[in-house]
Amino acid sequence: MNGAHPDVAQDYQQVPEDFLKHLLGTLVIVIGLVVAASLLFSYPEKQPLTVKAYATQHPIAFEQVLLRALDGQGQIANYGPPYNHGTGSVQSFVQARVGVLHPVNAATDFVLKPLRMAASINPAIAPALNRFVGASATQQAAWEAQAASALGHATLRGGSVIWPASAAGPLPQLLNAGLSLGRSGLMSGALTRNPAVFTRFDSQNTLLFLQGTPLQTNPATQTLAGPNWGIIHPAVNGYPAAWWMTVPTWIYQWPAVANSAAPDALALMIGFLFWLALALTPWIPGWNRVPRVVGIHRLIWREYYHRRGQVGSRHHERSPVSVRE
Amino acid sequence: MANWTVATKRMAATVLSADTWLPTELPEYAQGFMYMLGSLTASSFVVLILSGVLLAMNGPASWSYNGAMHFVAATHFWAVQAFFFFMMLHLWRVFFTGAWRGGRGLTWLLGAVAFLVAIPTAFTGFLINGDLYSQWNAVQAKDGLNALGLGWVNLTNAGQMYGMHVVVLPLTLAAIVGLHITLVRLKSVVPPYPEPAPAVSLQERRGDA
Numbered sequence: 001m002n003g004a005h006p007d008v009a010q011d012y013q014q015v016p017e018d019f020l021k022h023l024l025g026t027l028v029i030v031i032g033l034v035v036a037a038s039l040l041f042s043y044p045e046k047q048p049l050t051v052k053a054y055a056t057q058h059p060i061a062f063e064q065v066l067l068r069a070l071d072g073q074g075q076i077a078n079y080g081p082p083y084n085h086g087t088g089s090v091q092s093f094v095q096a097r098v099g100v101l102h103p104v105n106a107a108t109d110f111v112l113k114p115l116r117m118a119a120s121i122n123p124a125i126a127p128a129l130n131r132f133v134g135a136s137a138t139q140q141a142a143w144e145a146q147a148a149s150a151l152g153h154a155t156l157r158g159g160s161v162i163w164p165a166s167a168a169g170p171l172p173q174l175l176n177a178g179l180s181l182g183r184s185g186l187m188s189g190a191l192t193r194n195p196a197v198f199t200r201f202d203s204q205n206t207l208l209f210l211q212g213t214p215l216q217t218n219p220a221t222q223t224l225a226g227p228n229w230g231i232i233h234p235a236v237n238g239y240p241a242a243w244w245m246t247v248p249t250w251i252y253q254w255p256a257v258a259n260s261a262a263p264d265a266l267a268l269m270i271g272f273l274f275w276l277a278l279a280l281t282p283w284i285p286g287w288n289r290v291p292r293v294v295g296i297h298r299l300i301w302r303e304y305y306h307r308r309g310q311v312g313s314r315h316h317e318r319s320p321v322s323v324r325e
Numbered sequence: 326m327a328n329w330t331v332a333t334k335r336m337a338a339t340v341l342s343a344d345t346w347l348p349t350e351l352p353e354y355a356q357g358f359m360y361m362l363g364s365l366t367a368s369s370f371v372v373l374i375l376s377g378v379l380l381a382m383n384g385p386a387s388w389s390y391n392g393a394m395h396f397v398a399a400t401h402f403w404a405v406q407a408f409f410f411f412m413m414l415h416l417w418r419v420f421f422t423g424a425w426r427g428g429r430g431l432t433w434l435l436g437a438v439a440f441l442v443a444i445p446t447a448f449t450g451f452l453i454n455g456d457l458y459s460q461w462n463a464v465q466a467k468d469g470l471n472a473l474g475l476g477w478v479n480l481t482n483a484g485q486m487y488g489m490h491v492v493v494l495p496l497t498l499a500a501i502v503g504l505h506i507t508l509v510r511l512k513s514v515v516p517p518y519p520e521p522a523p524a525v526s527l528q529e530r531r532g533d534a
Contacts, residue, residue, distance in 0.1 A: 094473065
């Protein structure tokens with residue numbers, strides 16, 4: 001009963017209503033708005049970044065991505081749970097405790113397996129691949145270190161990556177073969193390969209392969225980057241995006257969060273506290289009285305207060321009381 | 326112990342009654358555009374479900390090679406914009422009218438939960454669209470979930486995101502929104518704050534004089 005709630009008015013009338021007409025009306029309004037916007041503006045689509053496009057447009061950088069996957073310096077190679085046992089991107093003990101749920105061995109999955117598949121088409125790759133795989137870990141690390149240095153001085157000639165003379169063993173040949181595979185358009189297939197099923201639902205490895213330098217240096221993603229308020233921006237200018245994420249995106253901008261060792265965990269936890277304050281509004285003393293103090297309700301119920309004032313001042317009458325609860 | 330069947334029957338008689346769902350009168354204060362915002366949000370959700378079913382029937386990438394499905398995908402995109410737009414206006418309205426008063430705290434809480442669940446529901450839709458925005462946000466947002474120990478939700482797995490977007494999250498959201506609307510119907514919308522009549526009627530007196 002309203003009588004138990006002194007902060008709720010009790011003197012109001014019931015007026016006739018056609019609820020179905022109301023619902024149908026709002027549905028027609030939304031359909032009209034949505035169809036009009038779709039006809040006028042279609043919707044934003046930005047061509048995705050493909051492995052082939054990146055390999056074609058950035059051959060040396062592509063080989064560097066392959067090398068970092070191979071030598072463990074890449075972000076995913078050393079990420080940690082849920083992909084592997086690395087430590088590079090572990091932000092909390094909870095993350096560490098979750099363990100490896102979606103195993104990724106960057107060297108094997110991003111480089112060696114795709115190259116093994118390529119070698120079945122181009123047998124010339126096989127000797128270099130066998131030499132690398134058959135070498136000791138120490139030898140592999142030594143070649144990788146030499147390759148990292150040499151690739152920094154590589155040049156492009158006719159679209160090919162020309163390596164300077166180095167002691168990188170089979171790596172120049174292997175990484176050039178990897179580049180050819182990337183340019184062929186076949187590499188994303190090799191990355192998402194799962195011999196247990198023929199369906200290709202899991203795009204994880206293709207996305208994780210591209211998630212570092214390829215996507216982060218893409219000019220089209222710069223407005224989407226975290227420091228630029230990330231997700232609330234569209235990939236195609238002029239369209240709305242996920243603007244309802246403004247609060248968590250704003251939290252990411254706080255220096256204490258942005259400079260933290262665990263920015264994602266911190267931002268999302270603080271964002272959750274904001275939501276909690278919203279959700280628990282009815283039970284937070286003081287905060288739950290803010291609307292009454294602010295007084296915007298007087299505008300929203302202007303006509304109700306107006307009518308009630310008229311009735312009260314002219315005739316000191318009460319409208320018939322209708323209690324709905 | 327009370328008879329569960331009797332109690333459920335009694336509750337169902339109220340919850341499922343035509344009087345609850347097809348009211349022919351409403352409180353005088355609950356009129357105008359401000360009181361259309363909840364229905365506009367629910368209507369947007371209906372449009373989202375209808376366009377989403379059409380998209381699901383034709384496959385997740387059908388919009389990329391079929392003109393009709395491209396149009397349906399556009400309606401799905403604008404419907405989610407409408408959904409959040411009206412939901413946000415509805416949120417402002419219910420906040421500034423203290424809509425939790427009079428024993429309506431649970432209605433408010435369910436609305437807040439619906440808002441929270443709507444965010445990943447929309448986000449997983451963006452992820453399965455398959456464009457650059459999908460790629461970027463999948464690889465960026467994964468770090469947040471991983472950091473919170475929620476790595477089993479694999480944002481880079483399009484199959485898992487498809488299931489989340491078309492089954493798990495919309496069903497959850499529909500259930501929460503359904504409960505929210507049921508409570509609104511059972512308890513009606515919150516009456517105004519009791520304001521001292523003279524404060525409002527003073528101008529009227531001057532006008533009458």
